Amino acid sequence: MHCPFCRHTDTKVLDSRVAEDGCSIRRRRSCQSCEQRFTTLELMQLTVLKRSGATEAFDRDKAIRGVRKACGGRPVSEDDLARLGQQVEDALRASGQAEFPAHQIGMAILEPLRELDDVAFLRFASVYKQYESAEDFEIEIASLRRHRSEQLASMLDGGELEPTSAGSG
Template sequence: MKCPICGAAETRVIETRSSDEGRVNRRRRECPECSARFTTYERLEEKGYLWVVKKDGRREAFDRAKIIRGLQHACEKLPVALETLEEAADRIEERVRSTGQGEIPTAMIGEMAAEELRGINKVAYVRFASVYKEFTDISSFTHEIARLLDDKEAHRNG
């Protein structure tokens, strides 16, 4: 594996973890030239296409990277590790594929992403929800925050 920092041709694996029932290998690597550390992921390539149906009816191939970009955008400037978002994207992809459908609406993927963010970081969840649910006024926004606070209170009481 080539070092993304200095371009050295060889790096060494210092740690390997398997996840998603053995379909994903996460490897921490180190460059012997510049001592940079970085993470690579190996994924099982799924056979058969999965199509996403957009709101306007267009179809496009499922793209896991889009999910990660959306999660990252919601978590910008928040203390959320990329690994946490990768794991969330793994769960979303697994849920999407387990539907057994060849096509899935973006609304379903958006709900899954919102659900993951809700468990990761409440601020990221509200950011995502404000775009995904297309909040058009402050009352929509405050209603969603009130829901989060009610859930927190209910969880605390038991």
């Protein structure tokens, strides 16, 4: 580590702490030459293993670009996409791995996208799950319906929603 003040290469770590985000380490350092103190932030580099065998740094914006296409014409805002990108990156970091096959990143996008928009989810899933027939879509739609029913039942059980009686009004 080079000192940002004198560029000397010999620095001493005085203190190390996990940062508030839980995904990085904050280190307080001291230069052995000029004795200036400074802070560094270390973040785990996520890499993507492409089908060709090449690797590249994970780019949240690139992941969002693919999702943006699936969200075309849907009521999904740029803020929604930014939150989705953050959720995906957080999930990848939480796994403890540093390298991910490109396909695994696409699959990691599916869960938060399902919560965001059903149609965009189906569009995106059709590519990443390689749907080959209408039956594949039917199976996925049935899965979406089960998921929504389970969510509704959970919210009713948890008291988040009040059941309404049909025909009253």
